[in-house]
Amino acid sequence: MIADYLRLATGSLRKRFLRTSLTMIGIFIGIAAVVALISLGQGMQDAINAQFASVGSDKITIQGASAGFGPPGQDTAGSVREDDLRIVRQVSGVAIAAGRLFRGLNIEYADETKNEFVASLPKDQKERDLVIEAVNLKIKHGRQLKPGDKGKIVIGYNYWAEELFPKNVPLGANLLIQGKQFEVVGLMDKIGAGRDDAIIMNEEDLRDLTGTKEELSAIFAQVAKGETPSTVAERVTRALRRDRGQKEGQEDFTVQTSEELIGSINTILNVVQAVFIGIAAISLLVGGVGIMNTMYTSVLERNRDIGIMKAIGARNSDILWIFLIESGLLGMAGGAIGVALGVSLSKLVEIIGRQVVGDLLQATFSPTLLIGAILFSFLIGAASGVMPALAASKLPPVVALRGD
Amino acid sequence: MKPIIELKNVWKTYRLGETNVHALQGINLRVEQGEFIAIQGPSGSGKSTAMNLVGCLDTPTRGDVYLDGKNISAMSESDLAQIRGRKIGFIFQKFNLIETLTALENVTLPMTFQGIPEEERLARATALLKQFGLGERLDHRPNQLSGGQQQRVAIARALAIDPPVILADEPTGNLDSKTGKEVMEFLREMHKHHGKTIVLVTHDDILATRADKIAFLKDGQIINTKKVGGNHK
Numbered sequence: 001m002i003a004d005y006l007r008l009a010t011g012s013l014r015k016r017f018l019r020t021s022l023t024m025i026g027i028f029i030g031i032a033a034v035v036a037l038i039s040l041g042q043g044m045q046d047a048i049n050a051q052f053a054s055v056g057s058d059k060i061t062i063q064g065a066s067a068g069f070g071p072p073g074q075d076t077a078g079s080v081r082e083d084d085l086r087i088v089r090q091v092s093g094v095a096i097a098a099g100r101l102f103r104g105l106n107i108e109y110a111d112e113t114k115n116e117f118v119a120s121l122p123k124d125q126k127e128r129d130l131v132i133e134a135v136n137l138k139i140k141h142g143r144q145l146k147p148g149d150k151g152k153i154v155i156g157y158n159y160w161a162e163e164l165f166p167k168n169v170p171l172g173a174n175l176l177i178q179g180k181q182f183e184v185v186g187l188m189d190k191i192g193a194g195r196d197d198a199i200i201m202n203e204e205d206l207r208d209l210t211g212t213k214e215e216l217s218a219i220f221a222q223v224a225k226g227e228t229p230s231t232v233a234e235r236v237t238r239a240l241r242r243d244r245g246q247k248e249g250q251e252d253f254t255v256q257t258s259e260e261l262i263g264s265i266n267t268i269l270n271v272v273q274a275v276f277i278g279i280a281a282i283s284l285l286v287g288g289v290g291i292m293n294t295m296y297t298s299v300l301e302r303n304r305d306i307g308i309m310k311a312i313g314a315r316n317s318d319i320l321w322i323f324l325i326e327s328g329l330l331g332m333a334g335g336a337i338g339v340a341l342g343v344s345l346s347k348l349v350e351i352i353g354r355q356v357v358g359d360l361l362q363a364t365f366s367p368t369l370l371i372g373a374i375l376f377s378f379l380i381g382a383a384s385g386v387m388p389a390l391a392a393s394k395l396p397p398v399v400a401l402r403g404d
Numbered sequence: 405m406k407p408i409i410e411l412k413n414v415w416k417t418y419r420l421g422e423t424n425v426h427a428l429q430g431i432n433l434r435v436e437q438g439e440f441i442a443i444q445g446p447s448g449s450g451k452s453t454a455m456n457l458v459g460c461l462d463t464p465t466r467g468d469v470y471l472d473g474k475n476i477s478a479m480s481e482s483d484l485a486q487i488r489g490r491k492i493g494f495i496f497q498k499f500n501l502i503e504t505l506t507a508l509e510n511v512t513l514p515m516t517f518q519g520i521p522e523e524e525r526l527a528r529a530t531a532l533l534k535q536f537g538l539g540e541r542l543d544h545r546p547n548q549l550s551g552g553q554q555q556r557v558a559i560a561r562a563l564a565i566d567p568p569v570i571l572a573d574e575p576t577g578n579l580d581s582k583t584g585k586e587v588m589e590f591l592r593e594m595h596k597h598h599g600k601t602i603v604l605v606t607h608d609d610i611l612a613t614r615a616d617k618i619a620f621l622k623d624g625q626i627i628n629t630k631k632v633g634g635n636h637k
Contacts, residue, residue: 001519008505011504311461
């Protein structure tokens with residue numbers, strides 16, 4: 001029976017091809033937008049989660065409250081200090097803690113100067129290991145910095161592979177940083193997430209260059225085995241609050257576990273996605289109204305067909321089903337085109353995004369999303385068709401037959 | 405003989421603005437099983453209204469309509485649809501085929517609504533279309549067929565569920581005289597050799613004489629009923 005209804009419905013849609021296509025535009029734009037936005041958002045979340053997974057969930061980051069998600073290297077992140085680091089080290093449950101300093105400095109190479117991000121490595125070898133693990137610093141060529149190195153640097157992937165400067169910087173080359181010469185001893189592997197433009201140097205060198213003594217940009221702490229990161233983070237918060245004489249809720253610093261960090265990034269991504277999907281939903285609503293309009297027209301035009309079908313034995317429910325399936329198909333066809341369009345769109349954004357921001361922007365297509373989008377558009381179509389289909393099914397056969 | 409269709413004091417009143425128009429005014433009509441009857445009358449005489457009632461397409465304002473002993477006057481639209489689908493085959497002046505369906509699909513449609521399995525539907529529809537010389541035209545759509553061919557598809561459709569009653573509304577009105585004659589011969593054949601009850605609605609007095617009995621309709625009333633014995637010419 002359903003197959004027969006389908007045949008009747010597709011016949012009618014084919015006959016009115018132009019109108020069918022125009023009607024579908026409303027649906028497929030909405031579905032394309034939803035598919036593109038969700039797949040890109042999901043891809044971005046996956047990429048971020050993967051990066052955090054490589055860091056591990058036993059890390060705590062302490063920063064000045066102003067640091068937040070601001071661009072790295074900006075001098076606003078200065079409200080943690082060496083004193084704080086000493087306090088953090090004494091908190092029970094903290095296995096090891098290390099301070100880092102980040103600054104945006106002028107880098108000169110091949111007659112070009114750029115302001116780029118320079119980060120420090122602490123003196124102590126264990127602390128260095130913690131930082132290297134926490135930010136995923138892997139050396140591809142050359143060597144890692146040693147604690148005693150002076151005037152030596154390790155450079156990010158984009159310096160030696162992506163022509164950040166007019167020509168790629170080779171191993172052993174010299175860069176001028178704030179006018180002072182530094183030798184490249186190591187080339188870092190690709191990290192992504194906009195961190196491939198960074199330069200790493202020993203903390204003494206960076207302090208000499210910037211004239212800072214006690215200031216730190218961030219403190220990384222590793223939680224001792226068997227301790228819960230959130231409990232230790234709470235202890236760190238309390239210790240720092242006590243030291244600074246601040247009340248709860250008025251801290252000028254933040255303490256985040258890697259889980260919390262990923263959670264807050266995901267929350268932001270979800271909010272952004274929700275807003276965009278809301279906008280796309282308006283397009284779907286308009287598409288649905290378009291289908292309703294087309295179906296009403298179709299009912300009017302096919303009064304005679306309805307009359308004939310009723311004369312030869314079609315019940316009201318038969319007519320209702322035929323029109324519901326027809327409008328559902330309209331929605332579904334629009335949805336299928338929309339899914340194809342959305343997939344291409346997000347692939348395109350991914351390709352362009354890779355050039356601009358690196359691997360962070362990638363599209364993930366789950367079967368649930370693709371099949372769900374098509375099913376959803378079928379439902380929109382069918383729902384929009386309910387009223388016209390009811391109108392069609394209730395037409396008295398005599399009146400319908402006269403509609404000629 | 406037992407009547408297959410019976411109209412008892414049937415009134416049909418339409419409301420046109422402020423006035424009531426009595427399309428049928430107390431009609432009594434008895435159609436025996438296996439009878440070939442013509443309802444004849446000029447336009448405006450109420451014959452379309454009468455046909456709608458006989459064909460269970462409409463219910464009377466007053467009075468009773470019996471089909472095969474059942475009073476259909478107060479039935480719901482869906483019940484009427486079921487009865488029409490099983491008992492009555494329609495042949496219309498304008499063929500009334502569904503344009504988006506092929507000849508074969510048009511003929512299977514009444515069987516679809518009766519829930520007959522697809523294999524059986526296809527076999528029966530194919531056989532009927534072949535019988536009417538349309539074996540080569542199964543996949544043609546109505547707009548690819550001539551008027552005569554379309555009417556033959558419509559006749560095949562009317563016979564699809566093998567109904568006891570065939571209701572033909574000006575079946576030759578849109579056909580040339582030769583094809584029209586073929587259609588009339590077919591109706592007689594269905595009547596004579598297959599025992600079908602035929603109700604022919606026409607304004608044409610020559611056509612009407614092909615029936616066994618003619619009911620003359622004028623101003624919503626049957627003014628005369630006469631036996632003609634079937635003109636075979």
